[in-house]
Each structure stands twice: as structure tokens, then as C-alpha cells.
Amino acid sequence: MRVLVLGSGAREHALAVALAADDDVSDVLVAPGGPGVADVAEVVRVDPLDGAAVAALAREREVDLVVVGPEAPLVAGVADAVRAAGVDCFGPSAAAARLEGSKAFAKEVMASAGVPTAMARVCTDLGQVADALDAFGAPHVVKDDGLAAGKGVVVTGDREEALAHARSCLEGRPGAGASAVVVEEFLDGPEVSLFVLCDGTDVVPLAPAQDSKRLLDGDAGPNTGGMGAYSPLPWAPPGLVDEVVERVARPVVAEMARRGTPFAGVLYCGLALTSRGVRVVEFNARFGDPETQVVLPRLRTPLGGVLRAAATGRLAELEPLTWSEAAAVVVVLAAAGYPASPRTGDPVTGLEEAAAVPGARVLHA
Numbered sequence: 001m002r003v004l005v006l007g008s009g010a011r012e013h014a015l016a017v018a019l020a021a022d023d024d025v026s027d028v029l030v031a032p033g034g035p036g037v038a039d040v041a042e043v044v045r046v047d048p049l050d051g052a053a054v055a056a057l058a059r060e061r062e063v064d065l066v067v068v069g070p071e072a073p074l075v076a077g078v079a080d081a082v083r084a085a086g087v088d089c090f091g092p093s094a095a096a097a098r099l100e101g102s103k104a105f106a107k108e109v110m111a112s113a114g115v116p117t118a119m120a121r122v123c124t125d126l127g128q129v130a131d132a133l134d135a136f137g138a139p140h141v142v143k144d145d146g147l148a149a150g151k152g153v154v155v156t157g158d159r160e161e162a163l164a165h166a167r168s169c170l171e172g173r174p175g176a177g178a179s180a181v182v183v184e185e186f187l188d189g190p191e192v193s194l195f196v197l198c199d200g201t202d203v204v205p206l207a208p209a210q211d212s213k214r215l216l217d218g219d220a221g222p223n224t225g226g227m228g229a230y231s232p233l234p235w236a237p238p239g240l241v242d243e244v245v246e247r248v249a250r251p252v253v254a255e256m257a258r259r260g261t262p263f264a265g266v267l268y269c270g271l272a273l274t275s276r277g278v279r280v281v282e283f284n285a286r287f288g289d290p291e292t293q294v295v296l297p298r299l300r301t302p303l304g305g306v307l308r309a310a311a312t313g314r315l316a317e318l319e320p321l322t323w324s325e326a327a328a329v330v331v332v333l334a335a336a337g338y339p340a341s342p343r344t345g346d347p348v349t350g351l352e353e354a355a356a357v358p359g360a361r362v363l364h365a
Contacts, residue, residue, distance in 0.1 A: 001304055002027045004058055005041070006048045006078070007069025008034045010332075010363040011289035014296050015067060015303075016041040017361070022302035029061060036364020048073045051081025058087045065090060065308050068265075071147055071286050075101040079265070090311040092285050095261040099252075100268075100285040103145050103182045109259075110280060113251035117280040118272075120184040129166040132183035133159055141187075143282075144169045145180040153223050155186070187272035187279050192236060193229075193291045194269045196249040197306065200262030202315040203249045204306075205241050207298055207323055208233050209291040215339065224339045230329045231294040237273070244269055248280055264310060293363055294328035332365075 003019050005012050005028065012030055019028045020040040031054070033043035046057045049072060058066055066082045068074055068091030077094035091097075098105045104122040109115075121132040122145070133140050140162035144152030154165040166181045191213075195206040209231035215221030248269055256263040268284035296303065300322040309315050335342040355362045 004063045010365040012069040013363040018296040018303040022304040025304040051078040055085035092265040096263040097285040113255040118184040136185040139186040141184040189274040199315040200264045293330040
């Protein structure tokens with residue numbers, strides 16, 4: 001099986017490593033990729049947001065499966081274009097990817113499916129935002145409605161900071177483009193990330209992980225795309241995965257199918273284990289970064305066949321997944337100024353020394 005992975009980050013590097021280790025995968029291509037992934041895959045050039053170009057590349061290189069890494073190509077309909085060209089694709093349609101592309105839409109789906117989540121209001125002007133902040137009280141949670149690379153959420157006890165974030169979203173902060181914001185009640189308790197593979201009907205959970213979203217030690221600083229992660233979670237309550245599958249994943253997949261937009265790919269369930277039980281913080285329509293980097297190394301079942309089963313509606317035929325009992329940890333090294341204004345061009349040293357540490361691997365973002 002020849003697999004094309006779309007993306008250029010450490011998540012895609014981790015996917016390429018896992019796919020290359022699958023004896024049934026003959027070749028791994030990554031596009032647009034980067035220099036770091038060339039140790040396990042062939043780097044090819046294509047615009048990952050150009051569905052026609054991706055589909056043409058897949059046909060030209062006789063690719064059997066396309067795996068979409070980031071969220072932007074999914075929302076842009078790249079998976080639709082690939083499937084229309086007759087190539088299997090792991091990743092939801094543009095219509096189904098709205099679960100990530102619009103937090104307001106995700107809340108609507110959760111309400112229809114009876115999924116436990118935070119109380120929320122969708123706001124289109126600052127007056128509505130102010131009313132919602134007062135209704136829910138501090139700490140305040142304000143989210144961009146659209147895609148923001150994991151950096152569109154502000155959690156703060158400062159009402160003015162919450163209003164300022166909402167204003168920046170509603171006025172078109174560069175890169176946000178949101179026409180609405182979602183104001184939510186604050187959810188207490190630790191957060192957990194759980195990836196659930198979906199084929200439009202059936203679901204198969206992977207192992208849970210926890211990431212560190214704040215920039216600084218001690219859960220301080222602004223939210224980021226993730227500064228590190230680990231798996232497994234020895235402190236997680238028994239039965240957590242089964243509960244999320246039955247109360248969250250299955251109802252959402254059924255609701256999406258009922259709407260005529262079946263969800264096939266990976267449903268990333270961002271969860272809070274609150275004093276009132278499990279609540280959904282957010283959905284993503286792709287593998288999380290950096291959690292993928294600690295979940296996939298623990299998966300003993302070959303990845304290629306698992307992803308193709310999800311892409312072709314055959315998850316029910318899979319044998320139960322098997323997992324290593326070992327722990328995996330990832331630490332993200334970010335450029336100075338991240339996340340607000342990262343400084344690029346600085347040399348990165350010590351890569352060879354890090355890669356030489358037993359059990360360690362450098363994944364390039």
C-alpha cells in the first residue's frame with residue numbers, strides 16, 4: 001500500500017514514522033513535508049489546500065490512501081476532491097469537518113445528540129459577549145468560532161481581557177476571520193484528549209493522552225497549540241474511554257449521519273473531567289498535535305490497515321487494537337516569541353545528540 005500524508009508538522013512526521021513501520025505499507029509520501037521527515041518518507045511538493053492538485057498527485061503516484069494531517073485542508077474540501085478522484089482518503093468531508101471549523105456548529109450538533117458539554121452562547125457582537133460573560137461569570141472562556149491553530153481560546157479571570165479577545169475575533173484579527181465567538185461556562189477539572197477513529201457508522205477509540213496547552217510551566221501564560229503531551233494516563237478513571245465512546249463519539253457520529261454528512265476520519269474529543277462528570281471542551285476533525293506524537297508510538301497494531309479501514313467503512317472488521325504498556329512523552333521546542341510572534345531563522349542545535357538518546361526521536365515541526 002502506498003500512502004500520501006498531507007502536512008508538514010511533527011504530527012505528520014509521527015504519522016509517517018508509524019506508517020513506515022507497517023509491513024503492508026510499501027511507500028510513504030509526505031506533502032509538502034519538510035527536511036526532517038525525509039528519513040522515513042519521500043517528500044513531494046504540492047499545495048495541501050489545493051484539492052485538485054492533491055488528487056492529481058495521488059493518481060499520478062498511484063497512491064492507495066491519502067491521510068490528511070492538518071485541519072485547513074479538511075475544511076477546504078481536500079478529502080472530497082481526493083475521494084471524487086477514486087482514491088481512498090482518511091479524513092472527513094468539508095461538511096463533516098465543520099465539527100472543527102465552527103465551534104458554534106459543534107455546539108449545535110452536541111445539543112442535538114445529547115452530548116454533555118459546557119453551557120455556551122454564540123455571540124455576533126460585543127453586547128452579546130458582555131451579557132454572556134456576566135451570565136456565566138469568571139473565569140471567562142471566549143473562543144473564536146473558526147479555525148485558529150489551537151490558539152483561538154482565552155481563559156481568563158479578567159473581563160476586559162475576555163472582551164478584548166472577542167473584539168479581535170469579531171473585527172477580523174489576522175488569521176482568525178471569525179464572524180462569531182462562543183462564550184462558555186468554565187469547566188473545572190483536568191483535560192484529556194481522546195482520538196476516536198470513525199468510518200461514518202462505527203467507531204474505534206485510541207489511547208487517551210493529556211497535553212499541556214499553556215506556554216509556561218505551572219499552567220501559566222497564553223494558550224498555544226500544545227507545548228507537550230504524555231500517554232498513558234494512570235490517573236484517569238477506569239471506564240473513561242468506554243464512557244466517551246458511548247456518550248460522545250457514537251451519538252455524534254449517528255447525528256452527523258442523520259444530517260447526511262457522515263463523519264469518517266478521526267474525531268478528536270477534547271474533554272474535561274469535571275466535578276459533574278465528563279464534558280466535551282471541543283471537537284477536532286483530525287489528529288491532535290502534539291498528542292499524536294505520544295499515542296502512535298504506543299500503538300502496536302500496524303497503522304496503515306487501521307486508517308484504511310476507517311477510510312473505507314470497514315472498522316467493524318478490525319481486530320481489537322493492541323497497545324504498549326510503556327509511557328511516551330513529547331516536549332515541544334518552540335521559536336522565541338511563540339505563540340504571538342514567533343521569530344524564525346534561528347539555528348537549531350543539538351538535534352543529533354537528542355536523536356542519539358536511547359528511546360528518543362526528534363520529530364520536526
